[in-house]
Amino acid sequence: MNKTILLILLITCSFRVFSQTPDCGKFREGKFRIADTRAGVVTIAERKGMYQTESSEALKAVVRFRISWHDNCSYTLRLDKVLRNENRIEFPASLEVKVRITETRDGGYTQATSSSLTNGTYNVAVTKIN
Numbered sequence: 001m002n003k004t005i006l007l008i009l010l011i012t013c014s015f016r017v018f019s020q021t022p023d024c025g026k027f028r029e030g031k032f033r034i035a036d037t038r039a040g041v042v043t044i045a046e047r048k049g050m051y052q053t054e055s056s057e058a059l060k061a062v063v064r065f066r067i068s069w070h071d072n073c074s075y076t077l078r079l080d081k082v083l084r085n086e087n088r089i090e091f092p093a094s095l096e097v098k099v100r101i102t103e104t105r106d107g108g109y110t111q112a113t114s115s116s117l118t119n120g121t122y123n124v125a126v127t128k129i130n
Contacts, residue, residue: 022104024073031130032108038122044129052077060086065097074100092116 034043034054045054047067055062062084065077079095096116103110108127114120 022073022101022109024101024104024109027101027104027109027126027128028069030128033127033129035125035127038124051080053083055084059089060084061089061091063091073102074098 029047029049032045032047034045036043041056041058043054043056045052050067052065052067053062054065061082063079064081064083066080067075067077069075075098077097077099079091079093082091085091094116098114100112101109102112102123108125111124111126112121113124114122
């Protein structure tokens, strides 16, 4: 009987170890480099309070999003304001980006991203730069 209880405790503890959520809290604010290999664009994002401002020299654009956190590791970005748009990209007023941080590591994380402009979800590497 003692062996059975010990076995149950070991199994329960191992489930907890393997099912831990990533430590996303340290990435709620700061400056980040987002390497979107799918689009071939590097974006610098600055997240502070309820806003995330993203700039891309390749796109010659700066946009500000309102950020809504759903839990510690997932949030939605809604277009708030286009601050610079030299290439005259058409940003729909209803633009929405859903993000879920799937893995964290020292100095960065991987996020699963989907948006109202694309089909499906794809992974993007993000590095904290401050």
